[in-house]
Amino acid sequence: MSVGEAQAYRATLIDFAAGGRRADLSGSVVTAFRATRPAVQLVLAPQDVTLTAGGILSGATFTPGIAPGGLMAIFGSGLAGPAADSAVDVNGVAAPTVSQSPFQIMAQVPPDLAPGTYPVRVQSPYGASQMAVEVRANAPAIFLTSGSLTPARGLVVNQDGSSNTPGNPVVRGKALTIYCTGLGAVTGSGDTIAAQTPVSVVLNGADLQPSFAGLTPGFIGLYQVDLPIPTTTPPGVAVPLFLRQSGGDSNTVFVAVQ
Numbered sequence: 001m002s003v004g005e006a007q008a009y010r011a012t013l014i015d016f017a018a019g020g021r022r023a024d025l026s027g028s029v030v031t032a033f034r035a036t037r038p039a040v041q042l043v044l045a046p047q048d049v050t051l052t053a054g055g056i057l058s059g060a061t062f063t064p065g066i067a068p069g070g071l072m073a074i075f076g077s078g079l080a081g082p083a084a085d086s087a088v089d090v091n092g093v094a095a096p097t098v099s100q101s102p103f104q105i106m107a108q109v110p111p112d113l114a115p116g117t118y119p120v121r122v123q124s125p126y127g128a129s130q131m132a133v134e135v136r137a138n139a140p141a142i143f144l145t146s147g148s149l150t151p152a153r154g155l156v157v158n159q160d161g162s163s164n165t166p167g168n169p170v171v172r173g174k175a176l177t178i179y180c181t182g183l184g185a186v187t188g189s190g191d192t193i194a195a196q197t198p199v200s201v202v203l204n205g206a207d208l209q210p211s212f213a214g215l216t217p218g219f220i221g222l223y224q225v226d227l228p229i230p231t232t233t234p235p236g237v238a239v240p241l242f243l244r245q246s247g248g249d250s251n252t253v254f255v256a257v258q
Contacts, residue, residue, distance in 0.1 A: 001047075002032045002082070015042040032126060034077060049122055049129040051076040056120055056133040058141040059098075059106050059221065060181045061251050065139030069111035070182040071098065071221035072133075074122060079105050081125035090135070091118040098220055108221040109135060111185065138184035138197050140243040140250035151238045154253030155179040166237040169256035170229055175211070176255060178225040180243060183213060191217045200244045201227045203255075204234060207244070233257055 001013075011025040019040050025031070032047035052075040057063055059071025066072045072095075080086045080100040088095040093110040100106070105122065115137045121130035143155035145163075156164040159174040170176050183195040194214035201208045212226040225243060233239070235257050243250035 047078045047126045049078045049127045051131045060141035060143040067139040067182040067184045068113045074105040078126040083125035086124040138245045138247040139182035141182045142180045151254040166256045169258040172231045175228045183223045
C-alpha cells in the first residue's frame with residue numbers, strides 16, 4: 001500500500017474488521033506499507049521484498065517447472081514500485097524482465113544455465129530477497145488463453161493466424177502453431193532458432209512430429225511448435241493436445257479440428 005506525496009499530508013487507515021483500529025499514516029514523503037493480518041488485528045510494517053514460498057513457477061501455467069531460456073513467473077510482495085525498475089538475476093546472471101508489478105514479475109531464465117538448483121534474486125525499490133529454485137533441462141508448458149477454464153484452451157492459432165476455437169477449427173491437412181515456453185536450450189540463428197531437445201506433439205493420443213519447435217522471433221522466452229494436422233485426425237471441438245520432451249510432458253489443452 002503506497003500513500004502520500006512529497007509534501008506534508010494527512011492519511012488515515014481504518015480497519016473495518018471486527019475489533020479493527022484506526023491507524024494514522026500522515027507524513028511528508030511517499031511511503032509504502034505491507035499490510036498483513038496474522039491474527040485479529042491488521043498489522044502495518046514498512047514494505048519490503050517477500051517471495052512467496054514455492055512461488056517461482058512456469059510463466060505459461062503458473063505450475064512448477066522452469067528451464068533455460070523460458071519464462072518464469074515470480075510471486076511475492078514488494079516486487080516492484082514507482083521509484084525505479086526492479087531487477088532479477090539467477091545465480092548472479094541477469095534475467096530480463098518482461099513485466100513487473102508489486103505482486104508478480106515475469107522474467108526469462110538465463111538461456112545458458114545448466115540444469116541445477118540456483119538462487120533467484122529480486123531487487124526492487126523496497127529491498128532484495130532471494131529463493132533457491134530448480135532449473136530443469138526442459139519444462140514444456142503451453143500458454144492458456146485468458147479465462148480458459150474447462151476444457152483448457154491453449155494459446156494456439158490456425159495456419160491463417162486466427163485463434164483456434166470451437167467456432168474456428170483448424171482444417172485437417174493444414175497446420176497449428178502452439179505457443180509455449182520451457183523447451184530449453186536452442187541452436188541456430190536469425191529467425192530459425194530451434195530447440196535442441198526434440199519435441200513431439202501428442203494429439204488425440206497420436207504422437208506427431210512438428211515441422212518446427214523453437215523460439216518465436218522478436219519475443220523473450222516465447223517458443224512455438226508448428227504442427228501439420230494429418231488428414232486422418234478425427235475431428236472434434238475439444239481434441240486433447242500436449243507437448244512431449246525427454247524431460248516430461250506439458251499441460252494438456254484442447255483444440256478444435258474440422
